[in-house]
Each structure stands twice: as structure tokens, then as C-alpha cells.
Amino acid sequence: MNNVLPDTAREVAGRLTVGGVDLVDLAEEVGTPTIVLDRATFESRAKAFASVVDAGRVFYACKALCCVAVCEMADALGLSLDVCTGGELATALAAGVPPEKLLFHGNNKSEEELSVARDAGVARVVIDSFDEIDRLEKLRVDARFLVRVTPGVEAHTHEFIQTGQEDSKFGFTLAEDVALEALRRAAALSRGELAGVHAHIGSQIFEMAAYDLAVRRLAELLRKARDAFGFEAREVNLGGGLGIAYTEDELTPDPAESVARVADAVQREFTALDLKVPELLVEPGRSLIGSAGVTIYRVGTVKRIPGVRTYVSVDGGMSDNIRPALYGARYEAFLANRMGASEGPRVTVAGKHCESGDVLIRDVRLPEDVGPGDLLCVPATGGYTYSMASNYNRIPRPPVVLVEDGKATTIIERETSDDLLRLDRRLDGSAL
Numbered sequence: 001m002n003n004v005l006p007d008t009a010r011e012v013a014g015r016l017t018v019g020g021v022d023l024v025d026l027a028e029e030v031g032t033p034t035i036v037l038d039r040a041t042f043e044s045r046a047k048a049f050a051s052v053v054d055a056g057r058v059f060y061a062c063k064a065l066c067c068v069a070v071c072e073m074a075d076a077l078g079l080s081l082d083v084c085t086g087g088e089l090a091t092a093l094a095a096g097v098p099p100e101k102l103l104f105h106g107n108n109k110s111e112e113e114l115s116v117a118r119d120a121g122v123a124r125v126v127i128d129s130f131d132e133i134d135r136l137e138k139l140r141v142d143a144r145f146l147v148r149v150t151p152g153v154e155a156h157t158h159e160f161i162q163t164g165q166e167d168s169k170f171g172f173t174l175a176e177d178v179a180l181e182a183l184r185r186a187a188a189l190s191r192g193e194l195a196g197v198h199a200h201i202g203s204q205i206f207e208m209a210a211y212d213l214a215v216r217r218l219a220e221l222l223r224k225a226r227d228a229f230g231f232e233a234r235e236v237n238l239g240g241g242l243g244i245a246y247t248e249d250e251l252t253p254d255p256a257e258s259v260a261r262v263a264d265a266v267q268r269e270f271t272a273l274d275l276k277v278p279e280l281l282v283e284p285g286r287s288l289i290g291s292a293g294v295t296i297y298r299v300g301t302v303k304r305i306p307g308v309r310t311y312v313s314v315d316g317g318m319s320d321n322i323r324p325a326l327y328g329a330r331y332e333a334f335l336a337n338r339m340g341a342s343e344g345p346r347v348t349v350a351g352k353h354c355e356s357g358d359v360l361i362r363d364v365r366l367p368e369d370v371g372p373g374d375l376l377c378v379p380a381t382g383g384y385t386y387s388m389a390s391n392y393n394r395i396p397r398p399p400v401v402l403v404e405d406g407k408a409t410t411i412i413e414r415e416t417s418d419d420l421l422r423l424d425r426r427l428d429g430s431a432l
């Protein structure tokens with residue numbers, strides 16, 4: 001189980017502690033469900049990346065979990081930040097992250113979003129379409145530009161294929177020199193500076209050879225750009241995508257080793273094509289924050305269907321973690337109040353939503369007598385859970401609690417029904 005838990009997770013007298021905080025006590029205090037975030041795990045992953053690439057060139061992809069305190073935490077470690085909407089940008093700015101450390105992504109940035117970024121002085125903008133090049137000219141955006149390329153490599157969990165990625169809403173294809181034309185037009189913008197290229201080849205990547213291939217394709221493109229119009233890239237951004245362990249049979253790759261391998265590929269491929277070696281930027285999200293989080297739920301009901309399966313239902317579900325329903329993502333679970341209790345047959349952990357597909361985990365072993373009141377812990381929920389949360393069935397979103405050295409700090413409060421009702425209006429348009 002240690003491969004999926006935060007670094008500071010310990011079993012103390014049959015109970016789970018994270019960051020020195022007893023999760024059973026925490027659940028009593030703040031209720032459930034609650035997302036618990038271990039600061040030490042986030043920091044150790046950040047330091048691993050920064051041991052290879054200068055911290056300022058590690059852009060935390062805050063889509064994984066975006067809130068003021070997490071942005072502050074990344075900033076305090078010297079990391080930069082990747083934001084991809086006006087909302088993420090506003091959060092980073094509210095956290096006091098200097099605009100020079102921000103990079104703005106998105107396949108459909110609005111004029112309003114680009115204007116806010118321009119006025120705030122956001123340092124880097126990743127260009128995603130020809131329409132956006134026109135928009136940047138019109139709005140006179142003065143930033144460092146990177147052109148997003150789909151290098152024809154699509155990588156997801158343990159395998160990679162070399163064709164599918166062309167069919168993407170993001171970036172410019174290499175086919176028919178479309179990306180080359182984008183570079184030409186971006187280089188001709190009357191303000192700002194074209195700094196280089198960007199590629200993000202997928203998520204939950206364990207197969208590092210996929211990055212080698214992407215780097216080669218980018219180097220080939222840049223060689224063409226140099227020969228055609230003398231452009232030399234100062235920066236190459238290989239996005240995020242590094243995988244983490246969600247289940248007992250997976251191992252989280254070492255971030256330092258992984259990024260070192262990408263840096264070697266950049267050195268090798270650019271040198272081979274007689275190009276100046278650009279600076280490497282990376283945008284990790286999941287691999288920084290995913291393993292730092294666990295979600296604790298309270299078991300409410302257990303339904304045993306003889307000869308079929310047992311449903312263990314908890315007090316959250318697809319509204320706080322959509323990943324199992326959306327992508328068939330797999331998780332582990334165990335009882336935080338009875339660590340080490342012997343495991344019984346496999347059960348299905350379901351949420352409380354009015355939706356049969358609201359299943360968090362299929363076939364996980366829990367103690368045979370699991371029942372109402374038990375505290376279920378689901379690890380590796382730091383990334384892409386809260387940030388993708390909804391209010392389906394009018395369920396308020398859970399809080400996020402940061403733990404460190406025995407101290408628990410709520411960094412996002414639990415939503416309440418009043419919070420949801422605040423935006424409602426009566427039929428006549430009046431407030432409640």
C-alpha cells in the first residue's frame with residue numbers, strides 16, 4: 001500500500017496518520033468526505049524536478065489542483081505556474097504569484113482572458129491556433145510565445161502510439177508544415193518574442209521513450225524553421241504527463257530520473273541536428289500533487305447481493321472524484337480506522353449519487369465486516385479530483401485540508417447548501 005500513499009503516511013495503533021495527523025480524529029473534527037493533502041510529499045516531488053531543471057522552469061500545471069494555498073506553496077518552492085483559464089490565472093494572481101512566473105495555456109483563450117493576462121504582465125503565452133495569433137496581434141500582447149505542436153505521439157499509461165495525437169483540439173499539426181507556418185506567423189507578431197515550442201503528449205505516462213520521440217519531432221521542426229526563416233528556439237517545453245501509482249501493482253516513476261532523461265533527449269536530438277540546445281521547461285501536474293492527496297469518506301451502507309457483489313456506499317462519489325466514471329480510473333482503498341485488519345472478499349465502493357455509474361472502485365478488498373461508520377481512505381487523489389469536482393445532486397464539494405508536522409490547515413472550506421443556494425434566484429428573479 002505504501003506505493004500509493006503520501007510519503008508521511010504511517011500506521012499508528014491501527015489508524016492512519018498523514019503528515020503526523022491522525023485521520024480518524026481529523027474526520028471527527030472536519031467531517032467527511034475530506035481531501036487531505038500532505039505538504040511534504042508535494043515538496044519532495046517539486047524538489048526532485050528542481051534537482052534537474054531549474055525550479056523556475058518547472059511550471060506546476062495547476063489544473064491538477066488549483067487554489068490559492070497550493071499556488072502559494074508552489075511559489076514558495078520557486079516553481080513557476082501553468083494556468084489555462086482566466087479562473088486559474090485569477091487564482092495564481094490572488095496567491096501573489098509574480099506574473100513573470102506564469103505561463104498561459106488554452107485552445108480557446110478569449111479576448112478577455114488574453115487582455116487580463118496582458119495587463120497583468122503574464123510572461124509566457126502558449127499559442128494554440130491561427131485565430132489566437134490574430135488575437136494576440138489585435139490585443140498587442142507583449143509576451144514570450146511558445147507554439148504548441150502535436151508531434152504525432154500520443155502516450156497514455158504504459159504504452160504509446162504514434163498517430164492518434166494528430167486528431168486533437170490542441171496545437172498545430174506537423175503535417176503539411178502547419179506547425180512551421182504557425183512558427184513563421186508567430187515570429188512575425190509585432191510585439192513579444194517567439195521563444196520556442198511546446199508539446200504535451202498525454203497523461204499517466206510510464207513509457208519514457210514517448211518523450212524521446214516527441215523531442216526528435218520538435219527538433220526536426222525547429223531545424224526546418226531555422227533553414228526556412230532563421231528562427232532559433234530558446235525554449236522547448238515538454239509539458240507534463242509523468243504517471244503516478246494509483247494501485248498496488250503500479251510504481252511511481254522517479255521524477256528526477258524521468259526529467260533527466262527528457263533533458264538528455266533534448267541535448268542529444270538538438271545537437272544531432274546541429275541546433276543550439278534550448279532550455280527545457282516542464283509542466284508537471286499529477287506527478288507533483290497526485291500522490292500527496294488522500295480522500296477520506298465515511299461508509300454509510302453496505303448492500304450484499306448474494307452471489308453477485310457487495311456494495312459499500314460512502315458519503316461522496318462522482319462529484320468529488322469523477323475519474324473512475326470518466327476514464328475508468330482505478331484506485332485502492334482501505335479502512336483508515338482499522339489499518340491492518342484482515343482483508344475479506346472483493347467489494348465495490350459506490351458513491352451516494354443517483355447514478356448507477358457512480359462507482360469509485362470496483363473489486364477492492366476490505367475487511368469482511370466493513371460497515372456503517374468505518375472510515376474509508378482512497379489514496380492518490382491529490383490531482384484531478386477537487387479540480388474536476390461538481391455539485392451533481394446538489395452535493396456540496398468537500399474541503400481540502402493541508403497536513404504538515406502534526407498540524408492540519410483547511411485550505412479550501414467545505415461547501416454548504418447555502419453556498420449553492422446563494423446563486424439561485426426565485427422564478428421572479430429575486431434572491432432567496
Ligand SMILES: Cc1ncc(COP(=O)(O)O)c(C=O)c1O
Pocket residue numbers: 061063064082105200202203204239240241242283284285286287383
Ligand atoms: C498542456 C498541459 N501541460 C501540463 C499538463 C499536466 O499534465 P499532468 O498532470 O499529467 O502532469 C496538462 C494536462 O492535461 C496539459 O494539458
